[in-house]
Amino acid sequence: MKFDTIIIGGxxxxLVAGIDLSRKGQxxxxxxxxxxxxHFFSGSFELCSLADNPYEGIATLGAEHPYSKIGAESIADLSAKVKPLFKEVGITLKGVKDANHWRITPMGVLKRAWLTMDEYGTVPADGVMPWKKVAVLNIDGFLDFHTSYIAAGLEAKGVECSVHAISMPELERLRMNPTEMRSTNIAKTLTGDLIGALAARINEYAHDVDAVLMPAVVGLTSSTDVVKLKEKVDRPLHFIATLPPSVPGIRIQMMLKKHFQKLGGVYMLGDSVVSGEFEGGKLKSIKTNNHGDTEFKADxxxxxxxxxxxxxxxxxxxxVYEPIFGLDVDSLDVRSEWYERNLFDAQPYMSFGVATDNEFHVKKNGERxxxxxxxxxxxxxxHPMKQGCxxxxxxxxxxxxxSLLKTIR
Ligand SMILES: Cc1cc2nc3c(=O)[nH]c(=O)nc-3n(C[C@H](O)[C@H](O)[C@H](O)COP(=O)(O)OP(=O)(O)OC[C@H]3O[C@@H](n4cnc5c(N)ncnc54)[C@H](O)[C@@H]3O)c2cc1C
Incomplete structure (x- = not known):
């Protein structure tokens, strides 16, 4: 089977590469x-969290950083395309191109973020809290959202919080087994006609407050339920990230995949690329776990x-090695140098990865x-965590x- 481009990893x-290439006719x-x-997504995309202005942070990064290979001009051009691309997929993001804002973590602390899904509660770039008084709600029996941390974090910033748990009879079956009471199962239950009933329960606490905050447990496959719920709640309703799995992250994954397929892309889920055939400095074809000897070829x-x-x-x-093709990796030989003893320090192993040239061509045995x-x-x-990128x-x-690969019309 022959394709213009084969992408390993969805x-x-x-998915972003697949969508952009499919739009070009590939x-x-x-x-x-x-x-x-x-599946572990916080609800926010980070561009560079080292400074209030992400581009100021990017300017301080070293030559080995992928952003330095892309170059400042292309970073500015490409980052302007992100919001419209997600809009096209059906995902509305808030935030501006050249200023970070603050997201509220499941631990109730504020972290810099670049673009955040519209349904999440965020704090503006200046750090001034947007609410004086909020109701922080949980779903009764849901263990992956800790209202006490959220309330403590917000109260430390001067926001008055009242904390409540709401129950829905339809969730009682899940509650019988605590391992079933997970965000994704709640989202599968609280959908369609139940959104009205959920809004009614929330509205019992949605008075005399500036906003209602609740865990992101609605909207697994589309944002329809989220939009409906926000409309029916009497005060502005905002989600806060839960511990994994991330319902909105799974939705993003599904919507990107759906959009890719709508543009004509082929998505093989649950299959792994296991090997490749190289010839004359090029990869000719790959083989996958499920398809045995079938060769998938591409330019x-x-x-x-x-x-x-x-x-x-x-x-x-x-x-450290790259397991499919045995590509060259940038890492450290001495194992004791992979880690820092302080867990909260930047861990060197996190910056290991495949070695590439300035156009992200990979290398094998030193050859591009x-x-x-x-x-x-x-x-x-x-360093995704330390640099927030x-x-x-x-x-x-x-x-x-x-952008380096050709348009086919
Ligand atoms: C737990 C976690 C949470 C994060 N949360 C955030 C966040 O909230 N915000 C943020 O800005 N950044 C976050 N990051 C940083 C994160 O790296 C990026 O945001 C991004 O989602 C990574 O996307 P990716 O496509 O590069 O890799 P991945 O999301 O890891 O996807 C790689 C895919 O390749 C597939 N794959 C691997 N081997 C094969 C094979 N042999 N054949 C076929 N498929 C294969 C995997 O199954 C997987 O689906 C997080 C990172 C982690 C690890």
Whole structure:
């Protein structure tokens, strides 16, 4: 089977690349083993959290950082495309191009963010709290949302909080087994006609407050229920991220996938790329776990298989390696240098990844592979947590590589 581009990995980076290339008329295949980091999504995309203005933060990053390879001018151009791209997919994001705002974490602290899903509660860039008094609600028996942390965090910022738990009879079946009382199961239950009843329960506490805050447990497959719920609640309603799984993150994953398929892309879920055939400095074809000896051929390939978390990178006693093709990786030889003793310090292993040239071509045995690019968290040279740039690198490297590949009409 022959494609213009085959993308390995269907997380944020692979899907953004697939959508952009399909829009250019390319015939694309995405092969994806399974879950992605989006299932753990906070609701906010980070571009660079080192400063109030993300571009000021980006200007301080070293030459090894993927942003330095993309270059300041392209970063500015490509980052302007992110909000419209998600709008096209059906996801509304708030935030402006050149200023970070603050998101509220499940621990109740404020963290810088660049673009946030519209339904989440955020604090403006100046840090002035948008509410004087809020009701913080949980669903009775839901253990992955801690109202006491949220309220403590907000009260420390001068916001008066009242905390309540609401119960819905329809959730009682889930409550009988605490392992069933997870965000995704709640979202599957609280949908359709039940949204009106949920709004009525919320409205019991939606008076005499500036806003109601609740866990992000509505809207697994589309934002319809979220829009309906917000309309029916008497005060502004905002979501706060729960512990994983992330209902809005899973929705983003599904909507990106659906959009990719609508544009003509082929998405093979639950299959893994296991090997590739190289010839004359190029990758000719790949084979997958489920398709045995069938060869999938393409002019170009994008490796978007994620970091250790998604098995895009792996390690053993001999070191860190890229498990599909054995590509060159940037890492440290001495194992004791992979970690810092203080858990909260920047951990060196987090910046390990596949080695690339300035156009994100991968290398094998020191040789550049002409038609294989890497994008997203499989790349080396950045620190998603310390620099707050995880989603930014995933999206912008995908759009950048897509811009290098030809338009087919
Ligand atoms: C737990 C977690 C939470 C995060 N939360 C945020 C956040 O809230 N905001 C933010 O800005 N950043 C966040 N990040 C940073 C994150 O890296 C990016 O936001 C981004 O989602 C990563 O996307 P990706 O496509 O590069 O990789 P991934 O999301 O890891 O996707 C890689 C995909 O490749 C697939 N794959 C791997 N090997 C193969 C194979 N052999 N064959 C086929 N498929 C394969 C995997 O199954 C997976 O679906 C988070 C990171 C982690 C690890």
């Amino acid at each position: 997380g944020l980076s692979g 015939k694309c295949l995405i092969v994806s083993s399974g879950q992605s980091a989006l 170009n390939f994008i490796l978007a298989s994620g970091s250790f978390f998604s098995k895009g990178l792996a390690s053993d006693i001999d070191g 592979i002409e038609n294989v690019y890497a994008t997203g968290s499989v790349l080396s040279g950045f 995880g989603a930014g690198v995933s999206i912008l490297s995908a759009l950048y590589v897509s």
